[in-house]
Amino acid sequence: MSYMAQRVAGFGTTIFTEMTALANQHQAINLGQGFPDFAAPDFIKKAAVAAIEADVNQYAPANGRPALRQAIAQKTGTFYGIEANPDTEITILHGATEAIFATILGLVNPGDEVIVFEPFYDSYVPAIQMAGGIPRFYTLRPPEWQIDAAELATLFNANTKLIIINTPHNPTGKRFTQAELGQIAQLCQQHDVLAMTDEVYEHLVFDGKQHHTLANLPGMAERTVMISSLGKTFSVTGWKVGWTIAPPEITKAIFRAHQFMTFCGAAPLQEAAVTAVSQPTSFYTELTDFYARKRDFLLDALNSAGLTPIVPSGTYFVMVDISHLGFANDVAFCRYLTTEVGVAAIPPSAFYHNPADGAGLARFAFCKEEKTLAEAAKRLQRLKTG
Ligand SMILES: Cc1ncc(COP(=O)(O)O)c(C=O)c1O
Structure with a gap:
């Protein structure tokens, strides 16, 4: 008999837990979960x-x-x-x-x-x-x-x-x-x-x-x-x-x-x-500039790896169109990226009630230190030869 109440039985583990475990196992640069890897002010x-x-x-x-x-x-x-x-x-x-x-x-x-x-x-x-x-x-x-x-x-x-x-x-x-x-x-x-x-x-x-x-x-x-x-x-x-x-x-x-x-x-x-x-409001202006630079760096890295990022107007995430890359779906792409390329991203199908709607996308986070993003950029180049 399961002790779990029906109200939570259908929830499963979040995709973040799964991708972080895979990223750790393969020492991948984790651009999956949306939290800064740098010091708080x-x-x-x-x-x-x-x-x-x-x-x-x-x-x-x-x-x-x-x-x-x-x-x-x-x-x-x-x-x-x-x-x-x-x-x-x-x-x-x-x-x-x-x-x-x-x-x-x-x-x-x-x-x-x-x-x-x-x-x-x-x-x-x-x-x-x-x-x-x-x-x-x-x-x-x-x-x-x-x-x-x-x-x-x-x-x-x-x-x-x-x-x-x-x-x-x-x-x-x-x-x-x-x-x-x-x-x-x-x-x-x-x-x-x-x-x-x-x-x-x-x-x-x-x-x-x-x-x-x-x-x-x-x-x-x-x-x-x-x-x-x-x-x-x-x-x-x-x-x-x-x-x-x-x-x-x-x-x-x-x-x-x-x-x-x-x-x-x-x-x-x-x-x-x-x-x-x-x-003061200057804090917020500096914050936006700080993140805009990170966004632009990641956009360049994704473009130069042959990916198709969709330029975000806000947040610290970039969605990438992966529909033309020949993977079965976003989960297959993100697993490949983590295990073979060494960069972890999140498969967005988990954010749709019909997972097929997110199967052609991958989400990358850029709330990361310069050196983390630079290493990710270097590894993403492997996609060209992979
Ligand atoms: C859209 C959105 N809402 C809410 C939250 C959670 O915010 P908090 O950490 O303050 O609970 C997040 C965190 O990722 C988020 O992306």
């Missing part, structure tokens, strides 16, 4: 040490330390002109992952439909399923990953409760345009649907473009949960400090789920997060 590490030494070591308030909620309100005002009340509209959670889960558990009833763009970040669908909701998928197609408003409209009906928008989008690097967000906003209002925007890559947008946030569109602040976290912006993916910004009634629903999941995140890291979130 000194100022944030010092702030965390100082918080621990100052004995900020007991439970934080369940909705987060007041100074952090205040700093997030301030930052959201500066970047987006959104005025969020730090007491009634902001909740600090254990990373964007808990924010996603608490939002879905707090808002979705069994039988409710949730619209998800695919390829999707891998925690959305299990969270919807654990809440008893039904995911409905909109497939973004390469190389533009554009949305067709008429096709999207067919997914909205009387059972639709929520739509999830991840912009900038992992794994495609797509940045939702103002026009696309406008179409989504119109459909949400027409069908009385809530929106959850996962904006963890909000500060990684390239080529002088701007990140647009759905909550800023007329009529949307009152039906949108904005989610972000420290991990990507401050190179501390292991800290798991995330937050939601939502109107008071929706915040209450998120809070009810959160209080019994984790109650609160790590107090000293929340204290250090105040220093992070209060950085």
